[in-house]
Amino acid sequence: MPYSPWYRQANNRLIRDAAAYSLQQKLSILANLPANSPKRAALAKSGYDQLKAYLMMARPEKAEGQFYAQVMKSTEPRRTGVSAGLWQSLAPDLWQFYASNLPTQPSWKINADSSLVTQARQVLLGEIGQRNAESTLYENMLLSVRRNYADMTLTDMAGDTDAQRLFHSDESVPGMFTRKAWDEQIQQAIDKAVASRREEIDWVLSDNRRPVADEISPEALKKRLTERYFTDFAGSWLNFLNSLHWNEAHNLSDVIDQLTLMSDVRQSPLIALMNTLAWQGQTGQKDQALSDSLVKSAKALINKDAQPAIDQQAHGPVGPLDETFGPLLALMGKGSAQNMMPSDSSLSLQTLLTRVTRVRLKLQQVANASDPQEMTQVLAQTVFQGKSVDLTDTQEYGSLIAASLGEEWSGFGQSMFVQPLTQAWETVLQPSSASLNDQWKNAIVANWKSAFDGRYPFAISKSDASLPMLAEFIRKDSGRIDSFLTRELSGVLHKEGTRWVPDRVNSQGLTFNPAFLEAINQLSQISDILFTDGSQGMRFELLARPVPNVVETNLSIDGQKLTYFNQMESWQSFRWPGDTYKPGTMLTWTSVNAGARLYGDYQGTWGLIRWLEQAKQQKLDEGRYQLTFTTTDKQPLQWILRTELGKGPLGLLQLRNFTLPTKIFLTSETQATTEKPFDADAIAQE
Numbered sequence: 001m002p003y004s005p006w007y008r009q010a011n012n013r014l015i016r017d018a019a020a021y022s023l024q025q026k027l028s029i030l031a032n033l034p035a036n037s038p039k040r041a042a043l044a045k046s047g048y049d050q051l052k053a054y055l056m057m058a059r060p061e062k063a064e065g066q067f068y069a070q071v072m073k074s075t076e077p078r079r080t081g082v083s084a085g086l087w088q089s090l091a092p093d094l095w096q097f098y099a100s101n102l103p104t105q106p107s108w109k110i111n112a113d114s115s116l117v118t119q120a121r122q123v124l125l126g127e128i129g130q131r132n133a134e135s136t137l138y139e140n141m142l143l144s145v146r147r148n149y150a151d152m153t154l155t156d157m158a159g160d161t162d163a164q165r166l167f168h169s170d171e172s173v174p175g176m177f178t179r180k181a182w183d184e185q186i187q188q189a190i191d192k193a194v195a196s197r198r199e200e201i202d203w204v205l206s207d208n209r210r211p212v213a214d215e216i217s218p219e220a221l222k223k224r225l226t227e228r229y230f231t232d233f234a235g236s237w238l239n240f241l242n243s244l245h246w247n248e249a250h251n252l253s254d255v256i257d258q259l260t261l262m263s264d265v266r267q268s269p270l271i272a273l274m275n276t277l278a279w280q281g282q283t284g285q286k287d288q289a290l291s292d293s294l295v296k297s298a299k300a301l302i303n304k305d306a307q308p309a310i311d312q313q314a315h316g317p318v319g320p321l322d323e324t325f326g327p328l329l330a331l332m333g334k335g336s337a338q339n340m341m342p343s344d345s346s347l348s349l350q351t352l353l354t355r356v357t358r359v360r361l362k363l364q365q366v367a368n369a370s371d372p373q374e375m376t377q378v379l380a381q382t383v384f385q386g387k388s389v390d391l392t393d394t395q396e397y398g399s400l401i402a403a404s405l406g407e408e409w410s411g412f413g414q415s416m417f418v419q420p421l422t423q424a425w426e427t428v429l430q431p432s433s434a435s436l437n438d439q440w441k442n443a444i445v446a447n448w449k450s451a452f453d454g455r456y457p458f459a460i461s462k463s464d465a466s467l468p469m470l471a472e473f474i475r476k477d478s479g480r481i482d483s484f485l486t487r488e489l490s491g492v493l494h495k496e497g498t499r500w501v502p503d504r505v506n507s508q509g510l511t512f513n514p515a516f517l518e519a520i521n522q523l524s525q526i527s528d529i530l531f532t533d534g535s536q537g538m539r540f541e542l543l544a545r546p547v548p549n550v551v552e553t554n555l556s557i558d559g560q561k562l563t564y565f566n567q568m569e570s571w572q573s574f575r576w577p578g579d580t581y582k583p584g585t586m587l588t589w590t591s592v593n594a595g596a597r598l599y600g601d602y603q604g605t606w607g608l609i610r611w612l613e614q615a616k617q618q619k620l621d622e623g624r625y626q627l628t629f630t631t632t633d634k635q636p637l638q639w640i641l642r643t644e645l646g647k648g649p650l651g652l653l654q655l656r657n658f659t660l661p662t663k664i665f666l667t668s669e670t671q672a673t674t675e676k677p678f679d680a681d682a683i684a685q686e
Helices: 003-029 039-058 065-074 083-102 114-128 131-146 152-158 179-204 217-240 252-263 269-281 290-302 322-332 349-368 371-385 390-404 406-454 467-474 478-489 514-530 607-613 648-655 678-683
Strands: 494-496 499-502 537-545 549-555 562-566 572-576 586-589 598-601 615-622 624-632 635-642
Touching: 003 039, 003 065, 003 083, 039 065, 039 114, 039 179, 065 083, 083 390, 131 179, 131 217, 152 269, 179 217, 217 269, 217 290, 217 371, 217 406, 217 562, 252 269, 252 349, 252 406, 252 537, 269 322, 269 349, 322 390, 322 406, 349 390, 349 406, 371 390, 371 406, 371 478, 390 406, 406 467, 406 478, 467 478, 467 514, 478 514, 499 514, 499 624, 514 648, 537 549, 537 648, 549 635, 562 572, 586 607, 598 607, 607 648, 635 648
Parallel strands: none
Antiparallel strands: 494 499, 537 572, 537 635, 549 562, 549 586, 586 598, 615 624, 624 635
8 A cells, every 4th residue: 555755754764764774884894894803703694684684675575574673673772762662662563564565665675785785795605605604504404314213233234134143243323324314304404405505695695696606505515515424424334334343253163154144145144234235325326317328328439449448437326425335336236336347357245155155065064074173184284285275265255355345344344254264264274283283393393303403503512413414404495394385385385585474365364483484484594595506505705804913824614725924815715515524614823923823623514604603793795794703812813704695604603503493383272382483693693
């Protein structure tokens, strides 16, 4: 209805203009705040409402009487010349009447200050884009959903199967991070938040003539909220799955029961869990658009010669969880991941379960044999010797699957695909490791002790050990030790260069005796030195050095002589052992004040080593060592030793007091009495 000119003038002057002035003052304060002022965040909510009320006065079609009156109550709580009680009683009705009738009274609207509106919008858009506001929005969204969904436990994931018989966990997945929550409420909650952002920006904070910044647009908000949700979704599932632990098996019967249940298609908790993970891992997936598929096919047809061997942009549904769940989905033959590799080269859960069944059948044969212990030892022997393929291949396949899942899934992969087979492995190998210890002790260690106990250099003694017999034991490939290790342990121990190294996969569940590994590698090193040219013995060179007060030195090694009387230095070659019927090493020296004197006469094949034992060694470089011998009257005698390989004859000093360990493996009975590794360097320093 039309109002009288007198009322229009009075209303504009007393209600409209005063309200516009008050709103402009508030917006000016907000717009003039420094960029880093904490007051910006504090005034953002009221500032937005004030800007909205101000714009309503300029755009009557947007006016809301109740909202406008509510904003003005806090914007202009007092009016000069009017008592506070009367103003607070009358003003809300006057403001609401003005705003409610504004759409039908064009003459009541104002012309907004465009510069002030622009400045206020910039400040408010900046505050809307702040992460803390978005975090609050995200947390409130989850809080509203969480109460509607119970946490998901292992029992829920395993369905009708009995998961506790195979694995366990005290953790759970929050119910809001499940496919059910996403489909029923999370999507809608995000859309609602985006719609609210769009409403905020559509007319209050945007004039639609220039786009808002990408980071605060509704589309960007939806993208960030969705990404954040699925990041937390994946993290919650990974946290739960990596907390799973495979139940410990105490005997062969337990292992067989576990493998039977694990591979049972109808009752397997593992299969039920994997199916649940496949379902949850496809949350939020969308099929590739038909148009995109047609365009890609057309490009492939035109550029068929330039197609990659492996298509990293795989066909099929794509989803926000592909990066995390992709390897698991590929293992199950689901999602887009399986299209990235040829099917015959991809790993498969079904293939693993088939192999597990074969292992279980073999173990059942052992358990049902008339003498299970003997049958276990026979099976273990084939594994030690590298002849058994079912158990080793299946364990390796399980390790490969665990590795293919990536570092994020390491705990889950180890528990589900490595631990079950490792326990089967341990059940077969551990009881038999004691038997192999006995074989080693009887076949090698007993003969070693018989040949070398009480003989130099293995003991302080005048009796020498037989060098040919030592060669019989330590010769590379054909020696007794190498032959035994190759024949009996090739499945769990192999050579890398000159060192024996446990097989990383096949030796799982076995504890090699550190002293044993140290000893056989020391003997392997000595073998290389002792058989440098293929035949028994070694070559080296000596260079005598002039020293004060010494006129002459005479050194004889197995009949090979080096006489030095302060002439020009020169290298002299030696071979040890030398070709003589009277082996030994003798050193005499002559000083300026006395005649020739004997430093030492070391008889026997090991005379050279006995002589070197008296020297103080100093390494000059990789192949040269300075040897210093001190006479009874404190006179130093010096030679430079040049070797062909390693430390040359000095390397044989490692054999002093050397003992060959009696155990290859440490078993539960021997853990407390572990043999200490032989420390040749410590002995050399004595």
